[in-house]
Amino acid sequence: MMPSGDRSAESGEGLNRPAENASLLEVENLRVTFGGTAAVRGISLKVEKGETHCLVGESGCGKSVTSLAVMGLLARGGKREAERLAFAGTDIRNYGEREMSRLRGDRMAMIFQEPMTSLNPAYTVGSQMTEVLRRHRGTPRAQAVDRAAELLGRVGITAPGLRLGQYPHQLSGGLRQRVMIAMALMCDPELLIADEPTTALDVTVQAQILRLLAGIQKELGLGILLITHDLGVVARIADRVSVMYAGEVVESGPTAELFGDPQHPYTRGLLTCIPVPGKVKRDEPLGSIPGIVPRIPPGYVGCAFRDRCPHAHAECSGEIPRRAAGPGHEVLCTLPAGWPEGRMGRQAA
């Protein structure tokens, strides 16, 4: 580890040296292509220690691919490029499968959208949980079982001893997702990537799982990259938000800033899709954005949203500038601040 407080050592620090003050996860200009399709087109985002960063967007916009690319779990045929991909200050762009597997499950963990199929049907909950600790720490079985039971209790599962001996098919979806979360926490990771962890669950269970994630984050101080398409979720637990559209982050900023002053037409469109009790009138249709996320060929220029955007104009087919829209708030749009008739809601800070 770096000797903290020694300023001279810090000055000689290269890009690849872990720094005490480095962000937990730094992604700069990440690109992922599958054959002739650009799934992710130059995404940049940061997750600070102990922060929840939400990546929001419609299905097919590249959220999951982004998270899999960060974990090095892209399906065969996926090509990843980035200007920077650093975990806790260490560049992991050139890490091979062996080096990544040392990080995964240990310092960076991931949970998935499909709790029903993400656990191996052939092994007990206990066996699947303990193997993480045994692999990364060489912990003896008995101790690993204790740790697994403790974490099952922590994620709100009663009778952990019983559950450890059960098979996935004996558990409900909500329980399985709790098991996945507990399993991800086995090695006390610094970063947890959660790819739509509540999408496949009942609404009541969704709320429980989100509360659980928020609680765990506060308690353990881990950084969370939460992938979701649900802005209601974002508003409740995110510190920062990145809105993705067709493989790009079109707008990002601190949650309150972004929700209070959404700049991109797409973000505004998404926000009108959320029903708010009391605000949405009974007979008025909910907002929706017509069309679907287009398939983007490599080398595409201009705003990918322009075909669906009611405010599109000639400039939208050219290079789009990324402009500051507030403290830590950036937007990828040609429209000037305060369109269409002055800023909505509040003054620029």
Next chain:
Amino acid sequence: MVKFLLRRLTVAVLVALTVLTLSFLLTRLSGDLAISIAGPSATAQDVEIIRQAYGLNRPVYVQYLDWLFRAVQGDFGDSYFFRDRVSNLIGARLPITMTLGLVGLGLALIVALPLGIIAAVRENTWLDRTVMMVALVGQAMPSFWLGLILMVWLGLNLGLLPISGTGGPEYYVMPGIVLAFSAIPSLMRLTRSGMIEALSSDYIRTARAKGLSRLSILVKHGFRNAAIPVVSIAAVQLGFMLGGSIVIETVFAMHGVGYLAWESISKNDYPVVQAVVLVLALIYIALTLLADLLNAVLDPRLRTA
């Protein structure tokens, strides 16, 4: 688990009873047994004597019950041709056939499983295509022909192995290879497709996200799930090898059950034919039961089904 066991056992016993009945009926359906035993030159009086001697004059259900009662105790009567108890004949030859079958299956698994896994991991590469090509060729090759080729090559030209006969371990190598060759293609294809499916599943992604070693991902998490259909087919294949050993044992002149079946069919030796069919069928039933149990061990979901 106990419930599962009981259910499988009950089914196995019922199937066995059906087979017993069928194998009894089979010999009675082919005409008057007494006439065919006596032969074409026998007089009506000879036929009547034979009918009396073998109890064929009794009502069919009495014959059936009598036969069933003895068969359950392992008594299949006397051979018409060999002048020996049928149970002795089969008892002496079954070990040869069983050994041959197990050698064949063992060889097949040793080759098919790793190749199937490799083909799946390297799906759609030249390696995968080569492996599948070999499987195709293997599937198309008649086993008696392969047996003859091996005899010429390994036996005559190189003089490495005995060409035919029954004896020590070296006598099992060539027939074992031939039997294995017939089982390898289906086992390999099944392993490959099972592994491809398993490797693309969500739980494998989870295993990778947990940072597990490549070996653990492939074998512990992947193959464990891909193995379930392979176990079922392996059991069927072994049954096939034991039943189909008629050809191989004849080609290599090994005095196993298959050879016995061939001899007794050509000699109209009904009690032996009947017993061979029965024993092979019972082995088949036992193998299926064993496969079911193995699968229940592999897949916990089957235990509650």
